[in-house]
Structure formats: structure tokens, C-alpha cells
Amino acid sequence: MEELDWRFKIAHREAWIGLGLALFNFLWWFGFAYGLGSRPVEEYRYVFGLPDWFFYSCVVGFLLISVLVVIVVKFFFVEVPFDEEEEE
Template sequence: MKDQRFRIAHKEALIGIGLVLINFAIWFGFAYGLGAGDPAHYSYILGFPAWFFYSCIAGTGFMILLIWTVMKLFFKEVPFEEEER
């Protein structure tokens, strides 16, 4: 019988990969979507170009909240010691 901890760790690793892909999509989408034009036409938020603000500052805040939520909902405490049978 396979140890249940490996199944949990595998599921949590896949969730982690999904979070990385979401983070990259947000960063890439805003950085190259809003930042692709002529710099003379950029709009600014708090002194930062909009593409930088959304991809690096707001995106980081969003990812922190998303990771915190995922940790609370889907991750669980797993003991390191082997259970006696």
C-alpha cells in the first residue's frame, strides 16, 4: 500500500505548478500586453508605467492573496513520522 503522504504531496505539487503558471500568465499578459506600445503613450499609476504596476506590483499582491487562499483551502498538515500499523 502506497504511503498517503506521497499522494498528498503530489497533489500539492501540482497545485504549486498551477500557481506558477497563473503568476507567469498575469506577469506576461500585463507586461507585454500593456507595455508593447510606444513609451510616449504609456499611462502611469503611482508614478509607475501601468504595465509595470499591474504586472509587478498588483500582480504580486494578487498572487500573495491567491496563494494564502489556496494554502488555507487545499493544503493540509502532514506528519513527517511514519505511522505505526
């Protein structure tokens, strides 16, 4: 049986990390948007003129996921050559 190229192992790990970040982003957004946003409009609190549910789900969520992506790419992803390796 032919052994898989070592680059596939790295690609699979990085794909799982990417899926984890996407899932975290969705849960963050959904939790704040529907958690805080399900109250009656009269009970909304405002941050910088925006409803708190929108501010935390969209503004803070965007900033948080942007920072997390930069950190993950910088410290956990590795550069992989795309050239075909010559068989010896």
C-alpha cells in the same frame, strides 16, 4: 505490489496546485508586461507614477498571487505528519 504511502497522494496534489499558481503568476506577469509594455513609450499611461504595464504586472500581480497563496494554503493544503508509521 506495495501500495504508495497516503501522504504521497496529498503531496502530489499540493505540488500540482503550486505549479498551477506559478503558471498563473507567470501568465499574469507576461500578459501585462508584454501586452501593455509593447506600446511606444509616448503612449504609456501611469498609475501612482509607474507605467501601467509595470503597475499591473509587478505590483498588482504580486499582491494578487500573495493573496491566492494564503487562501490556497489555508483552505486546500493539509498538515501531514512526517513520522514513520509503525507497521502493525
